[in-house]
Amino acid sequence: MEKHPEVKFGKTGALIINLGTPDSTNWLDIRKYLKEFLSDRRVIEVNPILWKIILNVIILNLRPSKTAKAYKEIWMKDRDMSPLLYYTQMQTQKVSGLISNENLIIDFAMRYGNPSIKSKIKKLHEAGCENLVILPLYPQYAAATTATVCDEVYRTLMEMRWQPSLKIIPHYESNPLYIDALVNSINTKLAGINWKPDLILASYHGIPKKYFDKGDPYHCYCHKTTRLISEKFTFIKIKTTFQSRFGPEEWLKPYTDKTLENLPNEGVKNVLAICPGFSSDCVETLEEILIQGKESFLEAGGQNFDMIPCLNDNDDHIKLLSNLIKKNI
Numbered sequence: 001m002e003k004h005p006e007v008k009f010g011k012t013g014a015l016i017i018n019l020g021t022p023d024s025t026n027w028l029d030i031r032k033y034l035k036e037f038l039s040d041r042r043v044i045e046v047n048p049i050l051w052k053i054i055l056n057v058i059i060l061n062l063r064p065s066k067t068a069k070a071y072k073e074i075w076m077k078d079r080d081m082s083p084l085l086y087y088t089q090m091q092t093q094k095v096s097g098l099i100s101n102e103n104l105i106i107d108f109a110m111r112y113g114n115p116s117i118k119s120k121i122k123k124l125h126e127a128g129c130e131n132l133v134i135l136p137l138y139p140q141y142a143a144a145t146t147a148t149v150c151d152e153v154y155r156t157l158m159e160m161r162w163q164p165s166l167k168i169i170p171h172y173e174s175n176p177l178y179i180d181a182l183v184n185s186i187n188t189k190l191a192g193i194n195w196k197p198d199l200i201l202a203s204y205h206g207i208p209k210k211y212f213d214k215g216d217p218y219h220c221y222c223h224k225t226t227r228l229i230s231e232k233f234t235f236i237k238i239k240t241t242f243q244s245r246f247g248p249e250e251w252l253k254p255y256t257d258k259t260l261e262n263l264p265n266e267g268v269k270n271v272l273a274i275c276p277g278f279s280s281d282c283v284e285t286l287e288e289i290l291i292q293g294k295e296s297f298l299e300a301g302g303q304n305f306d307m308i309p310c311l312n313d314n315d316d317h318i319k320l321l322s323n324l325i326k327k328n329i
Contacts, residue, residue, distance in 0.1 A: 008128030013105045013164070014325045015120055016092055017149050018137045018280060020112030021082040025071045030064040037112045042148040045211065067283075074286040085110075087280035088137070090313035091321060098322045104329060105129060111149050118156045125164060132164040133328050135321065137279040139178060140225060141171035142207055142218035167328050173221040177323055179228045181316035182276055186233055189272065189308040197236055197272040197304075201259065202226045203289060204277040206242035206251040219252055225276050236272075244284050260293050264301030271297060274308040279317070281310045 022033040038044055038059065044051055076086055092108040099106065105127055109120040124132065134153055138145040150168055157163050172178050186200065204222040212219050226240045243256035263271060273293065275285045285307065294305040311317035 007162070008126070009130055011103050011105055011124075011128040012101075012131040012133065012329050013107065013121075013124030013127070013129030014095075014133040014135065014329065015117070015124065016088065016095070016106070016108040016135045016137060016321065017117060018084060018088045018108065018110055019145070019282075020110035021084045021282070022071060023114060024080075025068050025075050027064050027068055030068045030071065031060055033113050034063060034067060035060055040112075040144075040148055042151065043144045045208075070283050070287045073291060074281075074283055082282065083286060084280045084282040087310075087312045091137075091280070091318065094313055094318045095322050095325065098318055099326060101329075106325070111152060117149070117152045121153070121156045121160075125160065125162075130164050131329070132166050133325060134166070134168045135324060136169070138277070139171060139175075139279070140173045140204065140218055140221035140277050143211065143216050144207055145218075146171065169324050169328050171221060172320075172324060173225045174228055175320065175324070177316070177320040179225070179232060181311050181314070181320055182225075182229050182274070183232045184316055185308050185311060185314070186229075186272075186274065189306070193272075193304075193306060195270055195304045198268045198270045199263065199272075200236050200238045201256070201271055201273045202229070202238050202240050203243045203256040203273055203275050203293075204240065205284060206245045206255070208245075208247075209250045209252060212252060222277065229276070243288060256289070256293065257296060260297040260302075261300045263297065269302055270304040271302060272306055272308060275310060278310045280312055285310055 020033065020037065022029045035055070038055055041048065071082065074083060076083055079086055088108050088110075092106055096106040105124060107120050107124060109115050109117045111117065121132065134149065136146045136149040153166070153168070157166065202225075207216065207218055222242075223240055226238055230238050239259070241254050241256040241259045242252040245251035245255065260271070273289050275289060278285050290307045297305045311320075
């Protein structure tokens, strides 16, 4: 009887997965990251042949310079990494420290860029993980976010001879720990500023309206999160908007940028922004909202503008992520 190759076993792997980040702010790294991201058929639902031409001939020659400029504004030069990578690392370390289980290995991956989902699943498998728990860091489900994480996980498993069991943690837009964490983050921010907001702007990443028309539930989940925050935080009105659109087609409305430009004319001069759909501060929050959004609001006649940090690696968020993992192992 032939001796079977030695195989490690008996472990469970929990993989925390965020959107991703370029390796650096140089043009080639930005281009590589954008190509992977914008080649995803769930992210861009247009004719694939036409889109391949547009992407490679136009977008990947023009957009990397603009994107690199945005990343340079927020890059953590002392650590030589993006805030998203830093906070995802910290989330993983702190969750590992909070969950005491010698048979559980907690790690992280990025849907686009490095470290890849494929490399981390392979690493967990080699460490003896017979069970795999996936935590996509997207509180509100969308096909262009959570589902594409699932796609990449499934593609990786399809290439494996000995597959682990699989559990994917679903959306958590209404989880009480998540809502409490957001409310606490609002109160913490308010305690640190010397002006009172007329409005809190809850800005979520947008998706094309046609995705909503096809049945994507994302829009509803975003409004649900805002409603649940508003039920616990009743002192200041909270308005839902959608950011980060590109291209000529219609996206979910109201648009964050247009709203910020119009609010001063409506008598709203003091605005505090929060980005509940982002688990870590990133280029979309720090550059698009805290830099560009603030600038356009003040230029339109606003007086005070600030942004509540994402939950990042604060204690409330670590408690939430730990709870989600523990419930699914």
